[in-house]
Amino acid sequence: MSRRARARRRQRTPGPALLVPLICAALGAAGGAGLAPTVLACLGRPEAVDASKWTVLIPGMDEKVLTPGLGRGTRIGAGALLVVPHSFSRSDRILPRDDREIARLEIELAPESGPLLVNLVPPGLEGPGITSIKLWPDRWADPSQFEVPTPPGQPAVLMNSEGRVTAWTGERWAPLTTQPAGTVELSAFDGAARLLRIRALDSDGRVVVEDDWTDAPVPTRWRVGAAAGGIVAGLLAGLVMAGAGSLPGGLLLALLLVAPPLVVLHLPHIAWLSAVERLFLVRTPTWELAQLVLAAAALPLAAAAALRSGALTGGRARGRGLPWPVWFGLVAGAAIVGARGLAAWELVLVVPGAALLAGPAWLAHRGRISRQDLLLRDLPTLLLIAGLGWGLGLLPAMLWRLLVVVAQVPALAERAPRAGSDVFFATVLALPLGAELALRNSYLDTGWSSEHLSGAELGAGEDASGVVPYWSESCGADPRKVWWFGGSSAGGAYQMEGRPADFFPGQVHRALCDQGLAVRTVNFANGGRDTFTFSRALPDLMEDETPDLVVVYVGVNDVLTANSSLTRKQREAARADEDGQTGWLATLAARSRVVAGLSLLNRPAGGEESEFVAAVPVADAEENLRRIIGGVEAQGGRVLLIPELTRPTSPDPLGPYRAMEARVAADEPSAVWVDVVDQTAQLDPDDVFVDRNHLSRAGHAAVAERLAPALATLLAPSSPPTPPEVSP
Numbered sequence: 001m002s003r004r005a006r007a008r009r010r011q012r013t014p015g016p017a018l019l020v021p022l023i024c025a026a027l028g029a030a031g032g033a034g035l036a037p038t039v040l041a042c043l044g045r046p047e048a049v050d051a052s053k054w055t056v057l058i059p060g061m062d063e064k065v066l067t068p069g070l071g072r073g074t075r076i077g078a079g080a081l082l083v084v085p086h087s088f089s090r091s092d093r094i095l096p097r098d099d100r101e102i103a104r105l106e107i108e109l110a111p112e113s114g115p116l117l118v119n120l121v122p123p124g125l126e127g128p129g130i131t132s133i134k135l136w137p138d139r140w141a142d143p144s145q146f147e148v149p150t151p152p153g154q155p156a157v158l159m160n161s162e163g164r165v166t167a168w169t170g171e172r173w174a175p176l177t178t179q180p181a182g183t184v185e186l187s188a189f190d191g192a193a194r195l196l197r198i199r200a201l202d203s204d205g206r207v208v209v210e211d212d213w214t215d216a217p218v219p220t221r222w223r224v225g226a227a228a229g230g231i232v233a234g235l236l237a238g239l240v241m242a243g244a245g246s247l248p249g250g251l252l253l254a255l256l257l258v259a260p261p262l263v264v265l266h267l268p269h270i271a272w273l274s275a276v277e278r279l280f281l282v283r284t285p286t287w288e289l290a291q292l293v294l295a296a297a298a299l300p301l302a303a304a305a306a307l308r309s310g311a312l313t314g315g316r317a318r319g320r321g322l323p324w325p326v327w328f329g330l331v332a333g334a335a336i337v338g339a340r341g342l343a344a345w346e347l348v349l350v351v352p353g354a355a356l357l358a359g360p361a362w363l364a365h366r367g368r369i370s371r372q373d374l375l376l377r378d379l380p381t382l383l384l385i386a387g388l389g390w391g392l393g394l395l396p397a398m399l400w401r402l403l404v405v406v407a408q409v410p411a412l413a414e415r416a417p418r419a420g421s422d423v424f425f426a427t428v429l430a431l432p433l434g435a436e437l438a439l440r441n442s443y444l445d446t447g448w449s450s451e452h453l454s455g456a457e458l459g460a461g462e463d464a465s466g467v468v469p470y471w472s473e474s475c476g477a478d479p480r481k482v483w484w485f486g487g488s489s490a491g492g493a494y495q496m497e498g499r500p501a502d503f504f505p506g507q508v509h510r511a512l513c514d515q516g517l518a519v520r521t522v523n524f525a526n527g528g529r530d531t532f533t534f535s536r537a538l539p540d541l542m543e544d545e546t547p548d549l550v551v552v553y554v555g556v557n558d559v560l561t562a563n564s565s566l567t568r569k570q571r572e573a574a575r576a577d578e579d580g581q582t583g584w585l586a587t588l589a590a591r592s593r594v595v596a597g598l599s600l601l602n603r604p605a606g607g608e609e610s611e612f613v614a615a616v617p618v619a620d621a622e623e624n625l626r627r628i629i630g631g632v633e634a635q636g637g638r639v640l641l642i643p644e645l646t647r648p649t650s651p652d653p654l655g656p657y658r659a660m661e662a663r664v665a666a667d668e669p670s671a672v673w674v675d676v677v678d679q680t681a682q683l684d685p686d687d688v689f690v691d692r693n694h695l696s697r698a699g700h701a702a703v704a705e706r707l708a709p710a711l712a713t714l715l716a717p718s719s720p721p722t723p724p725e726v727s728p
Contacts, residue, residue: 020247021238024254025231032230035265036223037079042265042272042290044222046077049094053209057093077287078269079214080110080194083187091117091187096200096209102184104201112268114191120184192273233258233298236305243308257304260297264290279600283443303403312377312407322372324361330375331357334382338390353390356430357382359401359423363408366416377404391441395434401427432594439593448596464536470526471500473509476518480715481545482509484523485534485628486553489644491525493694502697505551507704508711515712522547530557531624532568532616538631546635549714551707552628555644555654555661556693558616568615569623622660626668633670640714641665641673642707646693647685672714679706 032039049056056074074083074092085091102120109116184200186193200208237254244250272286281289306312335354339347360378364371381404384397405412405424412420439448446466470491484490484505496502500523501510509521524534524541531554566574616624629639643658652658658677665673680688680702688699695703 018242020242021235024234024238024241026234028230028232028234028237029227030230032226032228032233033223035230036218036226038265039226039229040218040222041078041269042267043287043294044077045285045287046075046082049074049076049081050211053097053211054094055097057095076213076216078194079216080113080196081198081211081213082192082194083116084192085188093119093185093187095183095185098208099183100202100206100208102200102208103203104205105184106197106199106201107195108197110194110196113194114188116193116195117187118184119187233261233301236298236301239305239309240301243305243310253304254301257301260300261294264294264297279597280447281444282447299399306403307407310407312404313411322375324371327361327371327375328358330382331361334386338385338388338393340389342390350390353385353394356426357385359426360404362419363405363412363416363423366419367408367412368415369408369411374404374408377407389441391437394430395438398427398430398434402431435594436592439597444593444597448593448600450591450596464533465540467524467529467533467537467541470523471503471506472520472522473501473506474520475509475513476516479518479520480548481520481522482711482715483541483547483550484521484525484553485529485531485550486525486644487529487557488525488527489556489693489695490553491523492527496697502700504695504700504704504707507700508708511704511708512712512715517712517715519715525553528557530554530561530568530616531621531628532558532572535624535627535631538628542631542635547632547637549638549640549711550628550632551640551642551711552625553642553644554621555657556646558621559614559618559657560653561615562612563615565612567613567617567620569620618656618660621657622664625661625664629664629668629671633668637670638714639668639671640710641671642676643673644693645677645680645688645695645699645703647689647691648681674707674710676703676706679703 074081074094076082081094083091083094105118105120107116107118186195186198196214197212199210202208237258240254240257241247241250244253267290269286272290275281276284276286276289331354335350335357338353339350342350360374361371363369364374378401381397381401384393384400387393388396402424405420405427408420439445490505491500491503493503500506503523503525505521505523505525509519512519531552534552534554564571625639625641632639641661641664643661644654646652646654658675662673662675665671680699683698683702688696688702690696690699
């Protein structure tokens, strides 16, 4: 054997090629185990508060938030106790189960925390007499309002001038100098509060409650998982280094590719919460978003390792290989199976999709590459389409196909450059389509629609075509039909999710049925819906049946939604103008979820309130109400207008709106107006509301008690023009 042949043989020996990946895998395992706490803080699902130590009181008395992990509620995560306000401003209240008197309180807030409200409740006293102390991280110090008990720059909390509270100075705890308290209540305001440690002592120095959320042990499964992830990352980095032309160049490339996942792992939890809000990912928990971003950040490393290792490189043909009918049968089968769930008109897209899947056949034929060899490498493409369908599977399938094609570049450049470039560009052009289909098969189909992002309330569908009943029920023979229009205050609110009949429309329905009336109630109320939506949806809703009475409970979603510089009426006119003047390409781009999502990256973090206007100003709301009244009256029905309730403030933000409703009812013969404000005016707002405008159980019961007699009068066989309980 010649010297050159022996040198080539030594280069092909697997020992040196495998040594670098194995060393990197060992280093990755050690690094992953060390990063386990960081990985847990970034990717771990928040845990519940220890129920043996703490009681969590959720706004709205017995109401229950079903998904606190979406950024609301109290939970443990990222080495701290997170207390996050719910909708609008109200927060959970957390208090110790031990009811002994507290004489000393020690609290440490995280430097990135929002302020914490501490209520010191005297023994046996609830409500009046509570001493409220606001704790702020030192980075938000305002010397004119707060006293600083510790040197500047220390991770201490601040105290207001009304009373002193324990503060962590960085070296020791300072004492509490207030009178003993029966218990302590903790809640958040003006953002999420993050507590690191807390300890409460009684007058004898005994611990009442103590918790340290920074020292939570890392579960074994997280250490094992982090180590396994480190092994995978190390192997991939090692393959990149081993496949490089020189070790220094491979090392530099591996470091560049490993850096993005490490950056993702070190991003603080608050960054993911900000991304959820900024990008309108309202139904994506922060840890899920972190996991998705981590997976995306690791893709370049995995792709480089696959290409450098030569695992995707095909060889020359040896005989006939796999028969063509078998290959095309597999392609057709994957295309047909992946088409499940598609609409009839969408099935025509399966034919060009199947042609796209058959691209490697063209490569195998023109590039004289083994059909069987190339199919094995491209098989994940067919499996992804067959398993996930065209909607979710096209994007990952094309990403894998792109790797396979790039791996064949040396062979294709020599044997079939034209065929290789055709398949490459077809795959690249399919990537945006795959991303669009993936988004449209998720909740972002609504969340990232241009109509929604132009000013709709988060989580709300303002498309008139999407107005469907939230709840319906009937009683009696030949019932009178009652429709309810409104926002989340009348249906679909978070605090009574899963119990639609408990909203006041359902309670009114039960009261009418108990009186012997035959009634069919359909509640169309749901989050974000306003008079604009209902006025546009009414003609379609009345195609199947016509109501005898339409009850409209609106206001908040009309005038208290300053989320856009244009009103909904102006946006409707602008869209109509764009559809009439712009070309099909611009219209298609405006409707793209990918384009809409990318536009959010340039969305300013905040802006002046003066830049935005109400979605439906009072004048537009009046036009919409008269449009609804006219449509219902034309079918022989009547409309009952009810002013929406909000937590009492001065001035009343819905005062002009309520006056407009009363005026419209007085002008329209088929409309009446019932004021429910007087029914709840004498009640404690904390008993009626769970936040700014959503009602508690007591609030729903109070409104139902006021409305049931009015509806009974309106639905009576010989209903007078003006019911006794109705104020015109």
